[in-house]
Amino acid sequence: MTESVRIDGLQKSFDxxxxxxxxxxxVQKHEVICLIGASGSGKSTLLRCIDLLExxxxxxxxxxxxxxxxxxxxxDAVRRRIGIVFQAFxxxxxxxxxxxxxxxxxxxxxxxxxxxxxxxxxxxxRFGLADKADEYPDRLSGGQQQRVAIVRALAMxxxxxxxxxxxxxxxxxxxxxxxxxxRELAAQGMTMVIATHEMAFARDVAHRxxxxxxxxxxxEGPPDRIFSEPTNERTRRFLDRIIxxxxx
Amino acid sequence: xxxxxxxxxxxxxxxxxxxxRLPPGGGSRRPRILGGDASERNVWIAVAxxxxxxxxxxxxxxxxxxxxxxxxxxxxxxxxxxxxxxxxRKFVRNIQIFCIAEMLVLSLALFLAVLRSLPGPVxxxxxxxxAAYTDLFRGLPTILVILLLGFGMPALNLQGIPNSDFFxxxxxxxxxxxxxxxxxxRAGIQSVHPSQIAAARSLGLTxxxxxxxxxxxxxxxxxxxxLLNDFIGLQKDSALVYVLGVVEGLSQATIIQAGxxxxxxxxxxxxxxxxxxxxxxxxxxxxxxxxxxRRQAGATL
Numbered sequence: 001m002t003e004s005v006r007i008d009g010l011q012k013s014f015d016x017x018x019x020x021x022x023x024x025x026x027v028q029k030h031e032v033i034c035l036i037g038a039s040g041s042g043k044s045t046l047l048r049c050i051d052l053l054e055x056x057x058x059x060x061x062x063x064x065x066x067x068x069x070x071x072x073x074x075x076d077a078v079r080r081r082i083g084i085v086f087q088a089f090x091x092x093x094x095x096x097x098x099x100x101x102x103x104x105x106x107x108x109x110x111x112x113x114x115x116x117x118x119x120x121x122x123x124x125x126r127f128g129l130a131d132k133a134d135e136y137p138d139r140l141s142g143g144q145q146q147r148v149a150i151v152r153a154l155a156m157x158x159x160x161x162x163x164x165x166x167x168x169x170x171x172x173x174x175x176x177x178x179x180x181x182x183r184e185l186a187a188q189g190m191t192m193v194i195a196t197h198e199m200a201f202a203r204d205v206a207h208r209x210x211x212x213x214x215x216x217x218x219x220e221g222p223p224d225r226i227f228s229e230p231t232n233e234r235t236r237r238f239l240d241r242i243i244x245x246x247x248x
Numbered sequence: 249x250x251x252x253x254x255x256x257x258x259x260x261x262x263x264x265x266x267x268x269r270l271p272p273g274g275g276s277r278r279p280r281i282l283g284g285d286a287s288e289r290n291v292w293i294a295v296a297x298x299x300x301x302x303x304x305x306x307x308x309x310x311x312x313x314x315x316x317x318x319x320x321x322x323x324x325x326x327x328x329x330x331x332x333x334x335x336x337r338k339f340v341r342n343i344q345i346f347c348i349a350e351m352l353v354l355s356l357a358l359f360l361a362v363l364r365s366l367p368g369p370v371x372x373x374x375x376x377x378x379a380a381y382t383d384l385f386r387g388l389p390t391i392l393v394i395l396l397l398g399f400g401m402p403a404l405n406l407q408g409i410p411n412s413d414f415f416x417x418x419x420x421x422x423x424x425x426x427x428x429x430x431x432x433x434r435a436g437i438q439s440v441h442p443s444q445i446a447a448a449r450s451l452g453l454t455x456x457x458x459x460x461x462x463x464x465x466x467x468x469x470x471x472x473x474x475l476l477n478d479f480i481g482l483q484k485d486s487a488l489v490y491v492l493g494v495v496e497g498l499s500q501a502t503i504i505q506a507g508x509x510x511x512x513x514x515x516x517x518x519x520x521x522x523x524x525x526x527x528x529x530x531x532x533x534x535x536x537x538x539x540x541x542r543r544q545a546g547a548t549l
Contacts, residue, residue, distance in 0.1 A: 053446050080452030090447035094465045103461060104451035156451060 010059035037212035043195035083153030143174030361433035385427035417489035436467030
Protein backbone atom coordinates (compact mmCIF):
# COMPACT_ATOMS: atom_id res chain seq x y z
CA MET A 1 0.00 0.00 0.00
CA THR A 2 1.12 3.52 -0.68
CA GLU A 3 0.26 6.59 1.25
CA SER A 4 -2.09 9.12 -0.28
CA VAL A 5 -2.73 11.66 2.45
CA ARG A 6 -0.67 12.02 5.61
CA ILE A 7 -1.62 14.41 8.38
CA ASP A 8 0.69 15.09 11.32
CA GLY A 9 -0.24 17.11 14.38
CA LEU A 10 -2.76 19.29 12.57
CA GLN A 11 -4.07 22.18 14.65
CA LYS A 12 -6.59 24.79 13.65
CA SER A 13 -8.35 27.55 15.56
CA PHE A 14 -10.97 30.08 14.58
CA ASP A 15 -10.15 33.09 16.73
CA UNK A 16 -10.30 31.70 20.28
CA UNK A 17 -12.06 28.50 19.32
CA UNK A 18 -9.71 25.54 18.99
CA UNK A 19 -11.37 23.27 16.45
CA UNK A 20 -8.60 20.79 15.67
CA UNK A 21 -6.27 19.96 18.54
CA UNK A 22 -3.67 17.75 16.91
CA UNK A 23 -4.93 15.37 14.24
CA UNK A 24 -2.76 12.50 12.98
CA UNK A 25 -4.17 10.50 10.13
CA UNK A 26 -2.81 8.46 7.25
CA VAL A 27 -4.98 7.63 4.27
CA GLN A 28 -3.72 4.88 1.97
CA LYS A 29 -4.35 4.89 -1.76
CA HIS A 30 -7.76 3.38 -2.61
CA GLU A 31 -8.78 3.56 1.02
CA VAL A 32 -12.16 4.87 2.14
CA ILE A 33 -12.15 6.57 5.51
CA CYS A 34 -15.28 7.72 7.29
CA LEU A 35 -15.08 10.47 9.88
CA ILE A 36 -17.87 10.23 12.42
CA GLY A 37 -18.58 12.36 15.45
CA ALA A 38 -20.96 14.95 16.78
CA SER A 39 -21.56 18.27 15.05
CA GLY A 40 -18.74 20.62 15.93
CA SER A 41 -16.22 17.86 16.48
CA GLY A 42 -14.08 19.19 13.61
CA LYS A 43 -14.91 16.84 10.73
CA SER A 44 -15.72 19.58 8.22
CA THR A 45 -12.79 21.73 9.28
CA LEU A 46 -10.44 18.78 8.85
CA LEU A 47 -11.64 18.26 5.28
CA ARG A 48 -11.43 21.95 4.48
CA CYS A 49 -7.87 22.03 5.82
CA ILE A 50 -6.85 19.11 3.63
CA ASP A 51 -8.14 21.00 0.57
CA LEU A 52 -6.25 24.10 1.78
CA LEU A 53 -9.51 26.04 2.00
CA GLU A 54 -8.53 26.97 5.55
CA UNK A 55 -5.01 27.99 6.58
CA UNK A 56 -3.71 25.70 9.31
CA UNK A 57 -2.06 26.81 12.55
CA UNK A 58 0.31 23.93 13.17
CA UNK A 59 1.17 20.54 11.78
CA UNK A 60 1.74 19.15 8.32
CA UNK A 61 -0.35 17.70 5.52
CA UNK A 62 1.30 15.70 2.76
CA UNK A 63 -0.12 14.29 -0.43
CA UNK A 64 1.86 11.49 -2.08
CA UNK A 65 4.74 12.32 0.23
CA UNK A 66 4.86 16.01 -0.70
CA UNK A 67 4.23 18.55 2.04
CA UNK A 68 1.40 20.72 0.75
CA UNK A 69 1.35 22.97 3.79
CA UNK A 70 4.95 24.08 3.26
CA UNK A 71 5.58 27.73 2.43
CA UNK A 72 5.64 28.49 -1.25
CA UNK A 73 3.39 25.59 -2.22
CA UNK A 74 1.29 26.23 -5.31
CA UNK A 75 -2.05 25.89 -3.57
CA ASP A 76 -4.07 26.00 -6.77
CA ALA A 77 -2.09 23.04 -8.08
CA VAL A 78 -2.81 21.13 -4.85
CA ARG A 79 -6.54 21.82 -4.98
CA ARG A 80 -6.59 20.63 -8.58
CA ARG A 81 -5.64 17.15 -7.34
CA ILE A 82 -8.10 17.07 -4.45
CA GLY A 83 -11.81 17.00 -5.03
CA ILE A 84 -14.27 18.15 -2.39
CA VAL A 85 -18.05 17.89 -2.31
CA PHE A 86 -19.90 20.15 0.08
CA GLN A 87 -22.95 19.66 2.23
CA ALA A 88 -24.82 22.45 0.40
CA PHE A 89 -23.69 21.35 -3.12
CA UNK A 90 -22.33 24.84 -3.95
CA UNK A 91 -23.13 24.47 -7.63
CA UNK A 92 -22.75 27.63 -9.70
CA UNK A 93 -26.35 28.81 -10.17
CA UNK A 94 -25.63 30.94 -13.24
CA UNK A 95 -24.25 28.01 -15.23
CA UNK A 96 -25.91 24.95 -16.67
CA UNK A 97 -25.03 21.54 -15.27
CA UNK A 98 -22.67 20.95 -18.17
CA UNK A 99 -20.99 24.33 -17.69
CA UNK A 100 -20.60 23.61 -13.98
CA UNK A 101 -18.80 20.35 -14.76
CA UNK A 102 -16.73 21.63 -17.69
CA UNK A 103 -15.60 24.94 -16.14
CA UNK A 104 -12.53 23.70 -14.29
CA UNK A 105 -11.33 21.28 -17.02
CA UNK A 106 -11.40 24.19 -19.49
CA UNK A 107 -9.99 26.91 -17.25
CA UNK A 108 -7.62 24.90 -15.07
CA UNK A 109 -6.63 21.86 -17.13
CA UNK A 110 -6.76 23.94 -20.34
CA UNK A 111 -8.78 21.30 -22.16
CA UNK A 112 -10.50 22.51 -25.31
CA UNK A 113 -14.12 23.49 -24.85
CA UNK A 114 -15.27 20.61 -27.07
CA UNK A 115 -13.16 18.00 -25.35
CA UNK A 116 -14.24 19.16 -21.89
CA UNK A 117 -17.91 19.21 -22.89
CA UNK A 118 -17.65 15.76 -24.39
CA UNK A 119 -15.96 14.32 -21.34
CA UNK A 120 -18.38 16.07 -19.00
CA UNK A 121 -21.31 14.58 -20.89
CA UNK A 122 -19.76 11.13 -20.57
CA UNK A 123 -19.40 11.58 -16.82
CA UNK A 124 -22.96 12.89 -16.47
CA UNK A 125 -24.18 9.95 -18.50
CA ARG A 126 -22.35 7.54 -16.24
CA PHE A 127 -24.14 8.95 -13.20
CA GLY A 128 -27.56 9.06 -14.83
CA LEU A 129 -27.60 12.80 -15.38
CA ALA A 130 -27.27 12.95 -19.16
CA ASP A 131 -30.71 14.48 -19.63
CA LYS A 132 -29.93 17.21 -17.10
CA ALA A 133 -26.80 18.50 -18.83
CA ASP A 134 -28.44 21.64 -20.17
CA GLU A 135 -30.58 22.43 -17.14
CA TYR A 136 -29.72 25.05 -14.55
CA PRO A 137 -29.05 23.65 -11.06
CA ASP A 138 -32.16 25.17 -9.51
CA ARG A 139 -34.29 22.97 -11.77
CA LEU A 140 -32.81 19.82 -10.22
CA SER A 141 -33.73 17.94 -7.07
CA GLY A 142 -31.31 18.06 -4.16
CA GLY A 143 -30.10 14.55 -4.91
CA GLN A 144 -29.48 15.39 -8.54
CA GLN A 145 -27.67 18.58 -7.57
CA GLN A 146 -25.41 16.70 -5.21
CA ARG A 147 -24.65 14.10 -7.88
CA VAL A 148 -23.75 16.95 -10.25
CA ALA A 149 -21.43 18.32 -7.56
CA ILE A 150 -19.76 14.91 -7.33
CA VAL A 151 -19.40 14.74 -11.12
CA ARG A 152 -17.95 18.26 -11.11
CA ALA A 153 -15.29 17.15 -8.65
CA LEU A 154 -14.61 13.95 -10.62
CA ALA A 155 -14.15 15.88 -13.87
CA MET A 156 -10.80 17.02 -12.48
CA UNK A 157 -9.64 13.40 -12.00
CA UNK A 158 -8.75 14.01 -8.36
CA UNK A 159 -6.31 11.77 -6.51
CA UNK A 160 -8.42 12.08 -3.37
CA UNK A 161 -12.09 12.89 -2.95
CA UNK A 162 -13.30 14.60 0.23
CA UNK A 163 -17.00 14.41 1.04
CA UNK A 164 -18.34 16.80 3.63
CA UNK A 165 -21.69 15.50 4.95
CA UNK A 166 -22.98 15.38 1.45
CA UNK A 167 -26.38 13.96 2.39
CA UNK A 168 -27.14 16.17 5.39
CA UNK A 169 -29.03 18.78 3.38
CA UNK A 170 -31.07 16.23 1.44
CA UNK A 171 -34.62 15.05 1.89
CA UNK A 172 -34.61 11.48 3.25
CA UNK A 173 -35.83 9.89 0.03
CA UNK A 174 -32.96 11.45 -1.94
CA UNK A 175 -30.12 10.20 0.26
CA UNK A 176 -29.89 6.73 -1.28
CA UNK A 177 -29.20 7.90 -4.85
CA UNK A 178 -26.25 9.96 -3.65
CA UNK A 179 -24.82 7.26 -1.41
CA UNK A 180 -25.08 4.75 -4.26
CA UNK A 181 -22.77 6.95 -6.32
CA UNK A 182 -20.23 6.93 -3.49
CA ARG A 183 -20.48 3.15 -3.17
CA GLU A 184 -19.73 2.83 -6.85
CA LEU A 185 -16.73 5.14 -6.54
CA ALA A 186 -15.47 3.13 -3.57
CA ALA A 187 -15.81 -0.07 -5.57
CA GLN A 188 -13.70 1.50 -8.31
CA GLY A 189 -10.95 2.24 -5.82
CA MET A 190 -11.33 6.00 -5.38
CA THR A 191 -9.45 7.27 -2.35
CA MET A 192 -12.02 9.03 -0.18
CA VAL A 193 -12.33 10.77 3.16
CA ILE A 194 -15.98 11.02 4.11
CA ALA A 195 -17.48 13.04 6.93
CA THR A 196 -20.89 11.56 7.54
CA HIS A 197 -23.79 11.08 9.91
CA GLU A 198 -25.00 8.03 7.95
CA MET A 199 -23.69 5.28 10.22
CA ALA A 200 -25.09 2.37 8.22
CA PHE A 201 -23.44 3.77 5.13
CA ALA A 202 -20.15 4.30 6.98
CA ARG A 203 -20.22 0.73 8.23
CA ASP A 204 -20.92 -0.50 4.75
CA VAL A 205 -18.47 1.51 2.67
CA ALA A 206 -15.56 2.44 4.95
CA HIS A 207 -12.31 0.54 5.28
CA ARG A 208 -11.63 2.48 8.41
CA UNK A 209 -13.73 4.66 10.68
CA UNK A 210 -12.35 7.53 12.74
CA UNK A 211 -14.31 8.91 15.65
CA UNK A 212 -13.68 12.62 16.14
CA UNK A 213 -14.46 14.30 19.40
CA UNK A 214 -13.59 17.83 20.39
CA UNK A 215 -10.90 18.24 17.74
CA UNK A 216 -9.15 14.91 18.27
CA UNK A 217 -9.38 11.46 16.74
CA UNK A 218 -10.34 9.45 19.80
CA UNK A 219 -10.67 6.10 18.19
CA GLU A 220 -10.07 4.56 14.79
CA GLY A 221 -10.34 1.13 13.31
CA PRO A 222 -12.29 -1.14 10.99
CA PRO A 223 -16.01 -0.31 10.99
CA ASP A 224 -17.07 -3.65 12.44
CA ARG A 225 -14.96 -3.14 15.51
CA ILE A 226 -15.80 0.55 16.01
CA PHE A 227 -19.51 -0.02 15.69
CA SER A 228 -19.81 -3.25 17.68
CA GLU A 229 -17.13 -2.96 20.34
CA PRO A 230 -15.88 0.59 20.71
CA THR A 231 -13.15 0.77 23.33
CA ASN A 232 -13.43 4.44 24.09
CA GLU A 233 -16.10 5.54 26.53
CA ARG A 234 -17.03 8.64 24.46
CA THR A 235 -17.31 6.64 21.25
CA ARG A 236 -19.66 4.28 23.03
CA ARG A 237 -21.80 7.15 24.30
CA PHE A 238 -21.91 8.77 20.86
CA LEU A 239 -22.97 5.53 19.22
CA ASP A 240 -25.56 4.90 21.96
CA ARG A 241 -27.10 8.28 21.22
CA ILE A 242 -27.15 7.50 17.50
CA ILE A 243 -28.81 4.15 18.17
CA UNK A 244 -31.32 5.78 20.48
CA UNK A 245 -32.15 8.21 17.69
CA UNK A 246 -32.87 5.23 15.46
CA UNK A 247 -30.20 6.06 12.98
CA UNK A 248 -28.26 2.79 12.90
CA UNK B 249 -30.52 3.11 7.69
CA UNK B 250 -29.47 4.38 4.32
CA UNK B 251 -32.20 6.73 3.27
CA UNK B 252 -32.79 8.14 6.70
CA UNK B 253 -32.72 11.89 6.52
CA UNK B 254 -30.43 14.60 7.75
CA UNK B 255 -29.95 14.48 11.47
CA UNK B 256 -31.80 17.12 13.45
CA UNK B 257 -28.52 18.72 14.39
CA UNK B 258 -27.45 19.43 10.84
CA UNK B 259 -25.04 22.29 11.10
CA UNK B 260 -23.26 24.44 8.62
CA UNK B 261 -19.49 24.39 8.98
CA UNK B 262 -17.48 27.36 10.06
CA UNK B 263 -17.36 29.94 7.30
CA UNK B 264 -18.75 27.27 5.07
CA UNK B 265 -21.92 26.87 3.11
CA UNK B 266 -24.98 28.56 4.49
CA UNK B 267 -28.40 28.15 2.99
CA UNK B 268 -28.26 25.24 0.58
CA ARG B 269 -30.80 26.94 -1.67
CA LEU B 270 -29.31 30.33 -2.32
CA PRO B 271 -31.51 32.54 -4.43
CA PRO B 272 -30.06 32.29 -7.94
CA GLY B 273 -30.51 35.72 -9.42
CA GLY B 274 -32.48 37.69 -6.88
CA GLY B 275 -36.02 36.50 -7.51
CA SER B 276 -37.40 39.63 -9.07
CA ARG B 277 -40.93 39.67 -10.43
CA ARG B 278 -42.59 42.53 -12.18
CA PRO B 279 -44.10 44.81 -9.58
CA ARG B 280 -47.85 44.55 -9.59
CA ILE B 281 -49.19 48.06 -9.75
CA LEU B 282 -52.76 46.83 -9.39
CA GLY B 283 -51.93 45.02 -6.16
CA GLY B 284 -53.38 41.66 -5.17
CA ASP B 285 -54.84 39.43 -7.86
CA ALA B 286 -56.08 41.24 -10.90
CA SER B 287 -59.59 39.84 -11.07
CA GLU B 288 -62.07 41.85 -13.10
CA ARG B 289 -63.67 43.39 -10.05
CA ASN B 290 -60.32 44.53 -8.67
CA VAL B 291 -59.42 46.11 -11.98
CA TRP B 292 -62.61 48.18 -11.89
CA ILE B 293 -62.01 49.27 -8.34
CA ALA B 294 -58.46 50.28 -9.27
CA VAL B 295 -59.64 52.23 -12.31
CA ALA B 296 -62.37 54.03 -10.36
CA UNK B 297 -60.19 55.00 -7.41
CA UNK B 298 -57.42 56.18 -9.74
CA UNK B 299 -59.85 58.29 -11.77
CA UNK B 300 -61.33 59.87 -8.65
CA UNK B 301 -57.94 60.57 -7.09
CA UNK B 302 -56.42 62.23 -10.12
CA UNK B 303 -59.69 63.93 -11.04
CA UNK B 304 -59.87 65.64 -7.67
CA UNK B 305 -56.20 66.57 -7.89
CA UNK B 306 -56.71 68.10 -11.35
CA UNK B 307 -59.73 70.09 -10.19
CA UNK B 308 -57.79 71.48 -7.25
CA UNK B 309 -54.94 72.59 -9.50
CA UNK B 310 -57.07 73.98 -12.32
CA UNK B 311 -59.32 75.93 -9.95
CA UNK B 312 -56.44 77.48 -8.05
CA UNK B 313 -56.30 81.29 -8.42
CA UNK B 314 -52.90 81.28 -10.17
CA UNK B 315 -53.67 78.51 -12.69
CA UNK B 316 -54.34 80.73 -15.75
CA UNK B 317 -50.96 82.43 -15.35
CA UNK B 318 -49.17 79.15 -14.71
CA UNK B 319 -50.83 77.58 -17.72
CA UNK B 320 -49.78 80.48 -19.88
CA UNK B 321 -46.13 80.48 -18.82
CA UNK B 322 -45.49 76.72 -18.26
CA UNK B 323 -47.97 74.82 -20.43
CA UNK B 324 -48.21 77.01 -23.48
CA UNK B 325 -49.10 74.74 -26.41
CA UNK B 326 -47.72 76.97 -29.12
CA UNK B 327 -44.46 77.57 -27.24
CA UNK B 328 -44.14 73.81 -26.65
CA UNK B 329 -44.62 72.96 -30.30
CA UNK B 330 -41.96 75.45 -31.37
CA UNK B 331 -39.33 74.77 -28.72
CA UNK B 332 -39.58 70.99 -28.45
CA UNK B 333 -37.83 70.05 -31.74
CA UNK B 334 -35.07 72.62 -31.16
CA UNK B 335 -34.38 71.32 -27.66
CA UNK B 336 -34.57 67.72 -28.83
CA ARG B 337 -31.90 68.39 -31.43
CA LYS B 338 -29.58 69.80 -28.79
CA PHE B 339 -30.46 66.97 -26.45
CA VAL B 340 -28.47 64.67 -28.79
CA ARG B 341 -25.43 66.20 -27.09
CA ASN B 342 -26.70 64.96 -23.69
CA ILE B 343 -27.21 61.51 -25.17
CA GLN B 344 -23.62 61.49 -26.43
CA ILE B 345 -22.36 62.65 -23.06
CA PHE B 346 -24.18 60.08 -20.95
CA CYS B 347 -23.70 57.17 -23.35
CA ILE B 348 -19.93 57.65 -23.43
CA ALA B 349 -19.83 58.30 -19.68
CA GLU B 350 -21.88 55.16 -18.97
CA MET B 351 -19.53 52.94 -20.93
CA LEU B 352 -16.55 54.41 -19.11
CA VAL B 353 -18.31 54.11 -15.75
CA LEU B 354 -19.06 50.43 -16.30
CA SER B 355 -15.39 49.56 -16.63
CA LEU B 356 -13.85 52.06 -14.21
CA ALA B 357 -16.36 51.17 -11.48
CA LEU B 358 -15.83 47.43 -12.00
CA PHE B 359 -12.09 47.98 -11.75
CA LEU B 360 -12.53 49.93 -8.50
CA ALA B 361 -14.88 47.33 -7.04
CA VAL B 362 -12.60 44.41 -7.88
CA LEU B 363 -9.66 46.32 -6.45
CA ARG B 364 -11.53 46.83 -3.22
CA SER B 365 -12.59 43.18 -3.04
CA LEU B 366 -9.04 41.83 -3.25
CA PRO B 367 -8.41 39.71 -0.16
CA GLY B 368 -5.30 39.53 1.96
CA PRO B 369 -2.94 42.03 3.57
CA VAL B 370 -0.76 42.47 0.46
CA UNK B 371 -3.50 44.38 -1.32
CA UNK B 372 -4.21 46.79 1.53
CA UNK B 373 -2.79 49.83 -0.33
CA UNK B 374 -4.97 49.13 -3.37
CA UNK B 375 -8.02 48.68 -1.17
CA UNK B 376 -7.27 51.98 0.58
CA UNK B 377 -6.85 53.74 -2.77
CA UNK B 378 -10.15 52.41 -4.05
CA ALA B 379 -11.95 53.31 -0.82
CA ALA B 380 -10.46 56.80 -0.81
CA TYR B 381 -11.55 57.36 -4.39
CA THR B 382 -15.09 56.29 -3.59
CA ASP B 383 -15.27 58.42 -0.47
CA LEU B 384 -13.92 61.49 -2.26
CA PHE B 385 -16.20 61.42 -5.28
CA ARG B 386 -19.29 60.41 -3.35
CA GLY B 387 -18.66 63.33 -1.04
CA LEU B 388 -18.28 66.00 -3.73
CA PRO B 389 -21.33 67.61 -5.35
CA THR B 390 -21.35 66.61 -9.01
CA ILE B 391 -21.62 70.22 -10.13
CA LEU B 392 -18.43 71.10 -8.23
CA VAL B 393 -16.49 68.34 -9.95
CA ILE B 394 -17.80 69.52 -13.31
CA LEU B 395 -16.82 73.12 -12.57
CA LEU B 396 -13.39 72.22 -11.17
CA LEU B 397 -12.44 69.95 -14.06
CA GLY B 398 -14.19 71.92 -16.78
CA PHE B 399 -12.54 75.20 -15.91
CA GLY B 400 -9.46 73.96 -14.08
CA MET B 401 -7.97 71.41 -16.45
CA PRO B 402 -8.01 73.54 -19.63
CA ALA B 403 -6.57 76.42 -17.59
CA LEU B 404 -3.48 74.31 -16.90
CA ASN B 405 -2.57 74.71 -20.58
CA LEU B 406 -0.94 71.30 -20.50
CA GLN B 407 0.34 69.86 -23.75
CA GLY B 408 -1.69 66.94 -25.02
CA ILE B 409 -4.75 67.19 -22.85
CA PRO B 410 -7.89 68.32 -24.59
CA ASN B 411 -9.56 71.52 -23.45
CA SER B 412 -13.00 70.93 -24.88
CA ASP B 413 -15.76 71.39 -22.31
CA PHE B 414 -17.52 68.37 -23.82
CA PHE B 415 -14.52 66.19 -22.97
CA UNK B 416 -14.22 67.40 -19.38
CA UNK B 417 -17.94 67.12 -18.83
CA UNK B 418 -17.72 63.43 -19.67
CA UNK B 419 -14.64 62.97 -17.46
CA UNK B 420 -16.35 64.66 -14.50
CA UNK B 421 -19.53 62.60 -14.78
CA UNK B 422 -17.48 59.43 -15.21
CA UNK B 423 -15.40 60.11 -12.12
CA UNK B 424 -18.41 60.88 -9.93
CA UNK B 425 -20.65 58.07 -11.10
CA UNK B 426 -17.89 55.48 -11.02
CA UNK B 427 -17.78 56.01 -7.27
CA UNK B 428 -21.48 55.21 -6.92
CA UNK B 429 -21.48 52.31 -9.36
CA UNK B 430 -18.35 50.85 -7.73
CA UNK B 431 -20.32 50.62 -4.49
CA UNK B 432 -23.16 48.92 -6.34
CA UNK B 433 -20.75 46.39 -7.86
CA ARG B 434 -19.12 45.84 -4.50
CA ALA B 435 -22.46 45.11 -2.85
CA GLY B 436 -23.10 42.60 -5.63
CA ILE B 437 -19.71 40.97 -5.17
CA GLN B 438 -20.26 40.68 -1.43
CA SER B 439 -23.72 39.22 -1.95
CA VAL B 440 -22.20 36.15 -3.59
CA HIS B 441 -21.91 33.56 -0.85
CA PRO B 442 -18.35 32.62 0.24
CA SER B 443 -19.23 28.97 -0.38
CA GLN B 444 -19.29 29.78 -4.11
CA ILE B 445 -15.69 30.96 -3.89
CA ALA B 446 -14.76 27.88 -1.86
CA ALA B 447 -16.30 25.67 -4.57
CA ALA B 448 -14.43 27.50 -7.32
CA ARG B 449 -11.09 27.44 -5.50
CA SER B 450 -11.53 23.78 -4.58
CA LEU B 451 -11.63 22.97 -8.31
CA GLY B 452 -8.22 24.58 -8.72
CA LEU B 453 -9.40 27.89 -10.14
CA THR B 454 -7.16 30.79 -9.19
CA UNK B 455 -8.39 33.74 -7.20
CA UNK B 456 -8.84 35.76 -10.36
CA UNK B 457 -10.54 32.92 -12.28
CA UNK B 458 -13.00 32.46 -9.41
CA UNK B 459 -13.76 36.17 -9.49
CA UNK B 460 -14.09 36.24 -13.25
CA UNK B 461 -16.16 33.11 -13.86
CA UNK B 462 -18.05 32.54 -10.62
CA UNK B 463 -18.39 35.71 -8.55
CA UNK B 464 -18.71 38.52 -11.11
CA UNK B 465 -21.34 36.92 -13.37
CA UNK B 466 -23.60 36.36 -10.38
CA UNK B 467 -22.81 39.75 -8.85
CA UNK B 468 -23.44 41.73 -12.02
CA UNK B 469 -26.73 39.98 -12.69
CA UNK B 470 -27.91 40.91 -9.24
CA UNK B 471 -26.97 44.58 -9.47
CA UNK B 472 -28.51 45.42 -12.84
CA UNK B 473 -31.55 47.22 -11.33
CA UNK B 474 -29.56 49.43 -8.90
CA LEU B 475 -27.00 49.95 -11.66
CA LEU B 476 -29.71 51.28 -13.95
CA ASN B 477 -30.91 53.58 -11.18
CA ASP B 478 -27.48 55.14 -11.06
CA PHE B 479 -27.45 55.43 -14.84
CA ILE B 480 -30.76 57.25 -14.79
CA GLY B 481 -29.19 59.58 -12.23
CA LEU B 482 -26.23 60.09 -14.55
CA GLN B 483 -28.49 60.84 -17.49
CA LYS B 484 -30.31 63.46 -15.47
CA ASP B 485 -27.06 64.95 -14.23
CA SER B 486 -25.89 65.34 -17.82
CA ALA B 487 -27.94 68.55 -17.65
CA LEU B 488 -25.43 69.95 -15.14
CA VAL B 489 -22.77 70.33 -17.80
CA TYR B 490 -24.60 73.44 -19.04
CA VAL B 491 -22.58 75.33 -16.41
CA LEU B 492 -19.53 74.81 -18.65
CA GLY B 493 -21.35 76.31 -21.59
CA VAL B 494 -21.78 73.02 -23.43
CA VAL B 495 -24.61 73.51 -25.87
CA GLU B 496 -27.07 70.80 -24.84
CA GLY B 497 -30.72 70.38 -23.87
CA LEU B 498 -30.86 72.51 -20.75
CA SER B 499 -28.80 75.40 -22.07
CA GLN B 500 -30.94 75.46 -25.22
CA ALA B 501 -34.12 75.38 -23.12
CA THR B 502 -32.97 78.27 -20.93
CA ILE B 503 -31.98 80.29 -24.01
CA ILE B 504 -35.49 79.96 -25.46
CA GLN B 505 -37.04 80.55 -22.04
CA ALA B 506 -35.11 83.79 -21.60
CA GLY B 507 -35.92 84.96 -25.10
CA UNK B 508 -39.64 84.23 -24.97
CA UNK B 509 -40.20 85.00 -21.30
CA UNK B 510 -41.89 81.63 -21.05
CA UNK B 511 -41.03 78.52 -19.02
CA UNK B 512 -42.65 76.00 -21.36
CA UNK B 513 -39.27 75.02 -22.93
CA UNK B 514 -38.21 73.71 -19.51
CA UNK B 515 -41.35 71.57 -19.40
CA UNK B 516 -40.54 70.36 -22.91
CA UNK B 517 -37.09 69.30 -21.73
CA UNK B 518 -38.66 67.56 -18.72
CA UNK B 519 -40.87 65.57 -21.09
CA UNK B 520 -37.77 64.43 -22.98
CA UNK B 521 -36.07 63.28 -19.77
CA UNK B 522 -39.11 61.36 -18.58
CA UNK B 523 -39.56 59.84 -22.01
CA UNK B 524 -36.06 58.36 -22.05
CA UNK B 525 -35.88 57.17 -18.45
CA UNK B 526 -39.19 55.33 -18.09
CA UNK B 527 -38.61 52.89 -20.99
CA UNK B 528 -35.23 52.02 -19.48
CA UNK B 529 -36.81 50.98 -16.22
CA UNK B 530 -39.31 48.81 -18.13
CA UNK B 531 -36.49 47.35 -20.19
CA UNK B 532 -34.62 46.19 -17.10
CA UNK B 533 -37.78 44.59 -15.72
CA UNK B 534 -38.11 42.66 -18.95
CA UNK B 535 -34.47 41.65 -18.91
CA UNK B 536 -34.78 40.24 -15.40
CA UNK B 537 -37.95 38.37 -16.31
CA UNK B 538 -36.32 36.90 -19.41
CA UNK B 539 -33.31 35.79 -17.40
CA UNK B 540 -35.65 34.09 -14.96
CA UNK B 541 -37.49 32.27 -17.73
CA ARG B 542 -34.31 31.19 -19.47
CA ARG B 543 -32.95 29.82 -16.24
CA GLN B 544 -36.09 27.80 -15.76
CA ALA B 545 -36.34 26.58 -19.34
CA GLY B 546 -32.72 25.45 -19.52
CA ALA B 547 -30.15 26.45 -22.12
CA THR B 548 -27.10 25.05 -23.87
CA LEU B 549 -23.41 25.49 -23.31
